[in-house]
Amino acid sequence: MKALIIVDVQNDFLPGGALAVKEGDQIIPIINQIQEKFDFVVATQDWHPEDHGSFAANHSGKEVGEFIILNGVNQILWPTHCVQGSLGAEFHKDLMTEKWKAVFQKGTNPLVDSYSGFFDNNNKGDTGLSKFLKNNGIEEVFVCGLAEDYCVKFTVLDGLSEGFKTHLILDATRAVNIYENDFAKAMIEMKNAGANIVHSTNIE
Structure with missing residues (x-):
């Protein structure tokens, strides 16, 4: 059985948001169409406390794009984004959510960032996504959403490590591209x- 995983299609990652992905809004109609091909759909949601350690604003003298060591892991500093309960953390209003079986929130621990929909960046915090999928007989996952070079990439990699046959839907993702060629490298x-x-057109 197959599942669609929709990663972080939230206002702060879309044009006009705090951490906007260029052309990120262009994938929304595609994702809505794809959902019709799946009986099982889940989503992930970045859900940070205001004091999250990955926010540059929480480190005196540090700028967005600089690196620090956060809880033993090399961490790039981001603009403040997807703060719990904020408009920026909400899913885009045009994104269809009616078919979703569950939403898995991540990045809730201020001491560690969490790109993947499965685990945090220390690979210790478990969102419960893998167990949920396996308990529902899912063996194959299709991943889409934002952003291709961070949260989508790590969700794909963890899906593989968890034993799922894993697909990336190329036309239903976009990259932050902080550095040139990040999309291609990912x-x-x-x-x-x-x-x-x-x-998306090749999914049966």
Whole structure:
């Protein structure tokens, strides 16, 4: 049985948001169409406390894009985004949510960031996504959403490590591209790890 995982299609990651992904809004109609091909759909949601350690604003003298060591992990500093209960943390109003079986929130621990929908960046905090999928007989996952070079990539990689046959839906994701070629580098990394790269029109 297959499932669709929709990653972080939230206002702060869309044009006009605090951590906007260029053309991020263009994937929403595609994701809505894709959902019709799945009986099982779940979503992830960045859900940070205001004092999250990945926010540059919480580190005196530090700027967005700089790196620090956060709880033993090399951490890039982000603009304040997807704060719990804020408009920026909400899913975009045009995104269809009626078919969703569950939403898995991540990044709730201020001491560690969490890109993947499965685990935090220390690989210790478990969202429960893997167990939920397996308990429902899911063996194959299709991943889409934002952003391709961070949360989508790590969700794909963890899906593979958890034993799921894992696909990235190429036309239903966009990258932050903080550094040039991040999109292409992430694509190569996912493909080399065993992910299948597919187009939405080829999903049966």
